[in-house]
Each structure stands twice: as C-alpha cells, then as structure tokens.
Amino acid sequence: MKRALLALLWFSACKLPDVRPQAARNPAQGIVFITTSLKGYLGPCGCSENMRGGIARAAFQISQAHDEGATVLVVDSGDALFGSETLTEEAAPQQKRKAQALADALKLMGVNAKADGPLDLAAGKDFLDALRLPPLREGVSVLDIGPGPNAPAVGVITTGEPARLKELAQQARDKGARLVVALYQRPLAEAQKLGMEDELGVDLLVVARAPGEADAETNKLISSKLPIAQAQAKGRSLLRLDVYDVGADGAFVLAKGAAEQERELEAIDQRIEALRTQVNEPGLAPQLLELKKQKLTEVVARRAAIAATPPTLPRGKNAFTVRFVPLESSMPELPVVRDVVTRYDRDVGKLNLQWASAHGRECPAPEAGQPRFVGDETCRDCHEAAFPIWEKSKHHDALATLEKKGKALHLDCVGCHVTGWQQPSGVCRIDKLEGHGQVGCESCHGPGSNHVEDPQKSNIANLKSPQVCVGCHDHENSPSFDFEKYLAQITGKGHGDGTRAEGKKPAP
Numbered sequence: 307m308k309r310a311l312l313a314l315l316w317f318s319a320c321k322l323p324d325v326r327p328q329a330a331r332n333p334a335q336g337i338v339f340i341t342t343s344l345k346g347y348l349g350p351c352g353c354s355e356n357m358r359g360g361i362a363r364a365a366f367q368i369s370q371a372h373d374e375g376a377t378v379l380v381v382d383s384g385d386a387l388f389g390s391e392t393l394t395e396e397a398a399p400q401q402k403r404k405a406q407a408l409a410d411a412l413k414l415m416g417v418n419a420k421a422d423g424p425l426d427l428a429a430g431k432d433f434l435d436a437l438r439l440p441p442l443r444e445g446v447s448v449l450d451i452g453p454g455p456n457a458p459a460v461g462v463i464t465t466g467e468p469a470r471l472k473e474l475a476q477q478a479r480d481k482g483a484r485l486v487v488a489l490y491q492r493p494l495a496e497a498q499k500l501g502m503e504d505e506l507g508v509d510l511l512v513v514a515r516a517p518g519e520a521d522a523e524t525n526k527l528i529s530s531k532l533p534i535a536q537a538q539a540k541g542r543s544l545l546r547l548d549v550y551d552v553g554a555d556g557a558f559v560l561a562k563g564a565a566e567q568e569r570e571l572e573a574i575d576q577r578i579e580a581l582r583t584q585v586n587e588p589g590l591a592p593q594l595l596e597l598k599k600q601k602l603t604e605v606v607a608r609r610a611a612i613a614a615t616p617p618t619l620p621r622g623k624n625a626f627t628v629r630f631v632p633l634e635s636s637m638p639e640l641p642v643v644r645d646v647v648t649r650y651d652r653d654v655g656k657l658n659l660q661w662a663s664a665h666g667r668e669c670p671a672p673e674a675g676q677p678r679f680v681g682d683e684t685c686r687d688c689h690e691a692a693f694p695i696w697e698k699s700k701h702h703d704a705l706a707t708l709e710k711k712g713k714a715l716h717l718d719c720v721g722c723h724v725t726g727w728q729q730p731s732g733v734c735r736i737d738k739l740e741g742h743g744q745v746g747c748e749s750c751h752g753p754g755s756n757h758v759e760d761p762q763k764s765n766i767a768n769l770k771s772p773q774v775c776v777g778c779h780d781h782e783n784s785p786s787f788d789f790e791k792y793l794a795q796i797t798g799k800g801h802g803d804g805t806r807a808e809g810k811k812p813a814p
C-alpha cells in the first residue's frame with residue numbers, strides 16, 4: 307500500500323519540470339524531513355508576490371528526495387493542524403476541513419510520525435484521533451532507515467519538559483535508535499538554554515513551538531554543543547537532515563557544510579530577500595515586475611543548486627547534516643497534494659455558506675453615540691473628488707481579487723478584503739458581503755454616520771500615521787509595506803492632497 311503510494315508520488319513528480327540539477331546519488335542512508343509549526347497553513351495567502359510556503363511544494367521536495375537513493379522519513383513536529391488553540395463556532399467548519407486537508411497531505415507525503423502540540427487539539431482529541439496520523443504520543447518513535455549493513459534507526463522523541471529529554475532519548479536508544487532527534491515543545495529562547503547540554507543523549511534539538519507571530523520567522527541552525535534547529539513556521543521552509551552512518555562507534559556529529567558554501571548561501575539568501583522586496587514595491591510597471599520576478603526565479607534556482615552540493619563529512623565519524631529548504635513560489639507542486647488543496651478550497655465556500663445561513667447573525671449595533679457604517683456612496687455626496695483616486699486603487703477591487711481566486715467565501719481571507727468585517731454595524735455574515743466588498747472609505751476613515759450628519763474634522767479619522775494601514779498591511783500579508791511609498795499610491799489630486807475644503811457643506 308505504502309509502496310504503491312510512493313510509486314504514485316514518484317510518478318506524478320516525474321511529469322514536472324526539474325528545478326534542480328539532476329539529483330546526484332546521495333551517499334546518505336537516510337533523509338529525514340521535518341515539518342514544523344505549520345499552524346494550519348496549506349499555503350501562503352498570495353497577498354504579496356513570491357510568498358514562501360505551500361504543502362504541495364513541500365510534498366514535491368520530499369518526492370524528489372526519493373530519487374536520491376536514501377530512505378526518506380517524514381516527521382511533523384506538532385502544531386500543524388490549526389492556527390489557534392480554540393475554534394469559534396463560525397470558524398469550526400472551515401478550520402476542521404482544513405485540518406482534514408493537512409492530514410491528507412501529510413499522509414500523501416508519507417508522514418512516519420507526528421507529534422501533537424496544542425494547535426493540533428483545537429477540535430478535540432477525538433477529532434485528532436479520527437485523522438489517523440501516526441502518533442508520537444508516548445513521546446518516542448524509532449524509525450527504521452531500512453535494510454543494509456549500515457542502516458541506522460532514527461529515534462524521534464517529543465516533550466516540552468527539559469527533565470524528560472534524557473529519559474526519552476534513552477528509551478529511543480534502548481529500542482535501537484542510533485541518532486536521536488528531539489522535537490522540543492518549547493520556543494527557541496528556551497531551547498537555547500539547553501545548548502550547552504551534551505549529556506542528554508540527544509543529537510539534535512528541533513524547535514517545535516512558535517507561539518507568537520514573531521516566532522520562527524527565520525531558519526536558524528545553532529551549532530552549540532547540542533545543535534539546535536528552527537525552521538520557518540507556517541510551512542515556509544522544510545527542515546531536512548541527511549544521515550551518514552560510517553559504522554563508527556560514538557555519537558553522530560553535525561557535519562557543517564564547507565564554510566565557503568555557507569557564506570555563499572547566506573549571501574544568496576540576502577539577495578533573495580532584497581529582490582522579494584523590490585518585486586513587491588507598489589506601482590511597479592508590469593514589464594519591470596516581470597523582469598524582477600524572472601531574476602528572483604533564477605536566483606532561487608541557483609540557491610537550490612548550491613544547497614544540493616554534497617557536504618564535507620568529518621572523517622571516520624557518523625554524521626548528519628541539517629539543511630533548510632525554503633519553499634519558494636517558483637518551485638513546483640506535487641499534483642496529488644495540490645488536488646487535496648484544490649478540493650479544500652472548493653468545499654470551504656459551501657461549508658461557510660451553510661453555516662451562515664443556519665446560524666449567521668448580523669453585527670451588533672454600535673454603542674450609543676458611536677458612529678455606524680454608512681457605505682461609500684454616502685461619502686460621494688460631498689467628496690466626489692476623492693472617488694477617481696480610490697476607484698483606481700486596488701482597494702476598490704479587494705473582494706473581486708478574492709473572487710478571482712475562488713476565496714471570497716473563506717473566513718481566513720475576507721477580513722482584510724472588505725469594509726467593517728466583524729465590527730459593530732459592519733458585516734458579520736459571509737453570505738451578506740454585498741455592499742461591503744471593497745476596502746472602502748470607512749476602512750480607513752472609520753464608520754462615518756456621525757460625520758455625515760454633522761460634517762466636522764473631529765468626527766472622522768484623518769490619517770497621519772500608518773496605524774490604520776497595518777491592521778491589514780501586516781508583516782505577513784504585506785511584508786514590504788512602507789507607509790510613505792504606499793501612501794503615495796492611494797493619494798493624489800482629489801484625495802489626500804488637502805482639497806477637502808471643497809467638501810460641500812450640507813445645505814443649512
């Protein structure tokens with residue numbers, strides 16, 4: 307069954323263009339891929355150009371590794387299935403469907419063991435059990451790398467208690483593990499406290515928890531006595547270990563890549579980040595954009611080629627390497643897993659509409675004296691001049707953008723692509739978006755009923771700071787946000803150039 311599945315993965319992968327130079331036969335006996343803190347992400351939202359991530363891209367990388375001749379193992383370190391520890395009633399249908407899709411994807415990727423974090427339990431333990439992912443609940447799993455005289459078994463342990471690491475590592479070794487990887491259920495700062503420990507029997511500590519938005523933003527390999535690895539959260543990068551057993555006695559050591567290669571990779575990563583920022587500059591001419599995107603694709607391919615260069619291994623020692631595989635948007639997706647995501651996208655709209663028509667409720671009214679949303683057309687009466695500028699901006703088509711992607715009914719998406727989502731007198735039902743389907747005047751200026759009744763500067767928001775923008779233009783969705791540059795794109799003659807004095811005074 308498993309073999310048939312792998313053959314299927316391999317077959318589907320073969321039809322795709324190869325992004326890497328033909329995989330050299332890898333002298334490693336085993337390759338272990340670890341997904342960390344997926345946090346309910348099947349892929350990036352696509353709000354900016356060239357966002358990293360995507361479970362179907364991860365699956366492609368894994369399927370390709372099968373060609374290298376080593377046994378491939380896949381482990382999830384936990385916090386994969388949901389984005390929060392609890393679900394609102396409204397979010398439950400979509401989020402459970404997504405967890406199902408993630409579980410299906412992990413199974414197609416051949417997941418051998420999965421640790422559980424609080425983000426896997428948002429829908430309860432019974433729900434999790436029903437997904438039938440290979441659990442790592444007792445904290446230890448020993449994964450065989452397979453036949454052959456030098457076939458080390460990899461022990462995978464999971465705990466959030468530093469005091470238990472040693473005991474679990476010993477259990478794994480008792481069961482035959484030669485290399486022990488700990489999925490440490492604590493954030494990086496706490497993992498680092500263990501950096502000087504070399505008596506735990508653990509060969510690599512993988513940071514399995516990234517509770518905050520700012521956690522696990524970057525890939526990190528810390529070569530302390532006990533090596534520590536953290537891969538980007540939300541499925542943006544995969545963690546990859548290659549295991550080389552030369553049959554020597556003694557512990558496995560972390561083989562460092564040649565210093566020159568590491569420096570080259572570091573430089574190229576900086577170049578990639580710089581290009582990504584350039585590609586996202588608002589108002590870039592289409593031709594220039596294409597050129598920059600092409601360049602980015604080239605640089606990404608070059609990085610993959612450099613990263614694939616075989617490492618220098620320490621002589622006469624058992625060793626492993628740690629690599630990060632950033633999942634760039636120019637990388638291919640594995641079709642069978644892509645299909646899982648497509649089916650999810652298709653189902654979600656239906657599920658959310660069903661829920662809304664059965665249980666949906668209007669937003670509450672604002673508190674006494676507080677303004678209500680009145681809609682863009684009401685502003686037109688007095689601020690006609692602002693309209694041409696706004697109508698030309700992307701804000702005007704924000705919901706249409708989601709419609710084109712088939713995601714206008716996704717609760718993960720609408721919040722920033724409409725006006726007044728989940729705000730008093732705004733819009734709280736996915737089946738009633740009509741009339742709110744833009745980032746309208748009141749998205750930035752705030753609800754306007756008081757101002758319309760009695761136009762004053764004091765009862766409508768004037769925006770001198772980026773504060774209102776970053777509610778939507780946050781680090782994840784708009785990583786290149788720069789207030790001055792972005793502001794210039796939404797203002798112009800008639801809007802934000804001081805012509806408000808022309809706002810008609812209401813008839814006395």
Ligand code: HEC
Pocket residue numbers: 350351352353354355586588700707708711713716718719720721722723777778779780783784785786787
């Ligand atoms: C937290 C707010 C937020 C959420 C949630 C959000 N978006 Fe966006 N989206 C934005 C912002 C801000 C931009 C503009 C980013 C920029 O150009 O810097 C954007 C832009 C886009 C674009 C246009 C990209 C382009 O090339 O013009 C697409 C497509 C998109 N989002 C899709 C989605 C999808 C699909 C989801 C749900 C999975 C989603 N968004 C969720 C804020 C959000």
Ligand code: HEC
Pocket residue numbers: 680681682684685686687688689747748751753754755757758761762763764766767768806807809810811812
């Ligand atoms: C009945 C006419 C009228 C309507 C309707 C109206 N405004 Fe105004 N608006 C004015 C007038 C007049 C001023 C100038 C007030 C002043 O200078 O004291 C103004 C000023 C403003 C300002 C500048 C505030 C400042 O501090 O400089 C903004 C922003 C604004 N309006 C936004 C809106 C928005 C958004 C809407 C729709 C929700 C809207 N207005 C609807 C008449 C109107």
Ligand code: HEC
Pocket residue numbers: 586587588589700701703704705707708721722723724725745749750769772774775776777778779789791792793795796
């Ligand atoms: C309610 C959420 C929201 C707020 C508030 C918001 N934006 Fe946006 N913005 C978006 C979305 C969504 C898009 C993408 C729309 C699309 O492409 O369909 C976007 C796109 C843009 C773009 C076009 C980017 C590009 O790549 O061309 C600019 C510029 C922009 N916003 C500037 C601003 C500024 C400046 C502010 C604050 C004064 C602001 N936005 C406030 C949601 C918001």
Ligand code: HEC
Pocket residue numbers: 682685686689692693696701745746747748749750751768769770793796797800801802803804805806807809
């Ligand atoms: C993306 C956020 C955003 C949206 C959407 C938006 N505005 Fe503005 N608006 C601004 C900013 C930023 C300023 C400039 C504030 C400043 O420079 O002091 C501004 C200024 C204004 C002013 C002050 C007059 C002027 O020209 O200086 C008026 C009036 C106004 N907007 C009305 C509107 C109306 C009407 C709409 C809808 C058609 C709208 N705005 C949509 C962000 C927005």
